[in-house]
Each structure stands twice: as C-alpha cells, then as structure tokens.
Amino acid sequence: MTATTLPNPGFGTFRLEGDTLRDSLTTALEAGYRHVDTAQFYGNEAEVGDVLADSGIARDEIFLTTKVWHDRLVPGDLEKSVDESLERLKTDYVDLLLIHWPSPNDEVAMEDYLPALQKVKASGKARHIGVSNFTCAQLDRAVSILGRGEILTNQVEVHPFLQNRQVIEKCREHGIEVTAFMPLAVGKVMEDATLKQIAERHDASPAQVALAWLKAQDIVTFPSSTKAKNIRSNLAAFDLTLSDEEMQAIAELDRGERIADPDFAPDWD
Template structure:
C-alpha cells in the first residue's frame, strides 16, 4: 500500500476560474490534501492561490505538477520548474512528473531524466516520477536513474482500460501506480455490472470504480465540480469489495483508451 502518495487526491484537469476555486474548496472541506495539476493544465497559479488562501500548513499538503513535453530540454526543464513553483507560490512540490515521454525521443531520456533528478537534489521537489511511459520506457528510465529513484508512473487506468501489462511492469520495477481518468470520463456511471455491484453495497457505480482501484493499491485523483460527488469520491476509499466483485470488474476490460494524443508513445 502506498505510504507516500495520499490516496485519493483531487484532479484539476480541465478545471479553471471559479469552477476550479469552488471545487478545490469543496475538496479541502471534504478532507483532500493531495492535489494534482500540470503545466499543461494552465491552472497552477489558481491551484496555488486556493491552497495559499486555505490556511492549511504546507507540510499537510501533497502537490503534484508535471513538466510538459516541450520543456524537456535540459536548462529549459529547470526553468519551467521555477515558473511552476512561482505560479504555485511554493518553494517545492511534493511530486514532479515528466508528463509525456519526449515524442520520438526528440529529447533523449538520458538528457531530461538527469535534469529531473537534479530538481530533487536541489529540493525543488520531494519526489520525482513519470507519466504515460510504456513498459520499455519505464525500463529505460529505471536503467538511467537507478531503482527507487522514480516514485510512480501516472497512467490511465479504469475498468475499461485495466492496463495490466504496465501495472505488472511497475510492480517489477518498484514503481507505484497512480491512475488518471479513474471514472472513464463518467462512463462508469452507466455500466450495468458496476450498477449491480453498487446496489449490493448501497453506493454509486463511481464509488465502486474508485474502490476497485484502491483494492489494487493504485493511487488515484478523481475530479468533480459537485460537492456531493467530491465527498462521495473520498468516501469510496473506505469500501471493501469482495473477490467476486473484483472478478466481475476484471471482465470489463476492453482496452478502451481515452487519453491518446498525437504525442503518445506506442502503447503496450
């Protein structure tokens, strides 16, 4: 079980302005202390402001941001991190990720991963990790930086994309799995299998999908703009599913990938 990454976190992708501020305040009120943002989201400054205004001590918060693929060149990578910290109004983040591996290896991993490690050495971040890396890319990354240097690989995982090959490789390499899009952009709400399991537990299909991730020791950070859902998402992490529940959900895997931009690697 992850002792480093608080589970769950709160995702901020596609949230901005008043929507972001109100959602984050509801999340803080519900007890979330882990917040996930990125340079690409364009909301680091707003995330930082809400956290600064919350009055919660920095030591009680866990903040993740990610370096965009066009800032991976050594020198520029470090500059981008300074910009992120300035926007967040922080001296450090808790977790700094490479958002996507450099498309077609335009910037060599041997160049940008040591620059990432340098950010940790300079205490700009407490932990470093990767996101959207394939099995082969994870092996290369661990080969470059050494085992136990990278904390996590943040990848898409939900009942329709269970990504087992990548999850197994993470375990083999000592990387924690953190999952984005855990609710498959809302598709889990209408799933008949999840509805049946949810009815048996007296909860929602979304809560079942989140509990399914928790049962596998996968850290995730659902996003919502509704205080009721923000609360029910965190409550899902106290649910315990049966072996039968887990087996039924395992059957839902259909390799359905939602995040697949042009810059994506050749997936496993």
C-alpha cells in the first residue's frame, strides 16, 4: 500500500443526481479527475456507471469507490448488495469498497461483516477494502479482526473546523490512509477570516486553501461541486503549497464542528 494508491483529489458525488450528477461528473473527468466516490446510499450508482461507461476512459484509469449501507451488513446480504452495486455501476469490480457506517449499536457484529467484506475482496469484486466513520476503538477492533494491512482507508469528516486528530493519529498507527469527506465544511470555509486572509496571499480561494491544507497532511479528499469553475479550481488547489505558519494558523481553527452526525452515529472520539 502506498500513498499513491488513492488518487488525490477525487470527485465526490454525495447529493448529486440526475442531469446535475451527469454534467458535474462529466466535467470532472474532462478536467482530469480519475477517482470517483459514490455509495449505495447516494442513490446515484447507476448514473455514475452511465457517465463512466460513456466517458471513453479505460476502466483501469478510474479509481472507483462505493460503500455498503448499514442495513446491508448481514453476511450474505452484504455480498448481494455489492453485486447489485456492480450491476448499477456497470463494472466487474470497484477499486475500493467501504463499510459506510459501523453497524448501529453493533446490531451486526463487526466480526461478521468485516470478514464478509474481505470475502468480496478475495472474489476480485473489490481491489481494496476499507471503512468509514470508524472511531479509534472501532479501528483497533477492525484491525484485530482483519489483520494489519487489510484496511486501506478510514473515510471520515475532516475540515479546518473538525480536524479529527485522534482518529487520524490512530489511522497512522495502523498504517491506514485517511480520506476526508466534507473537506469544505459544506461551504463554511468560504466565510472564515483566517482562510480568506491566507487565500488572498496566494491569489486563491478559501476552498483551495482548505484543500491544500489537507494535501499537506497526506490526506486524500474528494470535493464535490456542480459548477465547472469550482470543479477545475478544486483540482488546481493541489498545486498550492502553504507555509508552516499558514498550516499552524489553520490548525488553530479546529472547534470540533461536526456536520455529519446522524442518530445512528458511533460515540465519537
């Protein structure tokens, strides 16, 4: 496993559907994105599959991620749900298959669903496997079940206002890559005075600064946008280098502001 396993950045498809999804993803592919993040829960796997099939880009040039929703974690049903995802995505395999959320209240034991996930990988239907929204304790447990080196990533919410340092440290301890969702804090980064100030210095946007901050920490992310201009500028952000002082100023913005916190979420660190 290397830091180049996951192309950075990817393109996120959460809350995108229909023509909006098709137009945005087509623009992203044309701009050069080759990592696409979707999920069963997003309800757009079929449209993502259509765009990828119509793009003319070879399948092996795309890094495609999808996720199993927590109502499909029972062994047997998990594998069936993956077959359904592959059919919608019009592909024989995904590059990365994630458990989207740990089973609420351990309704399905991790000792049951993680080996089922591993079985999907062994069958060739997923090149890599990982988890999402796992806490430090859940990561320890997952590694004890599957062994070190089996979990490629933990996809968690990370942005300047929720820096999730404990979980990031735990991932690194286990050799697990961190992928960050909601990197722009649903647009809140655009309003922050510190980020605006740094952005002005670089002739960039606060969104680009937030993305460059993640890249500087070797965190993979996949911003989402419906505007062609933003899709391209998000990609350009990965050429931006921040100074140590600027990184420190952003570090001080952490206020534990969690956006994705459904009622079935685990007890966060």
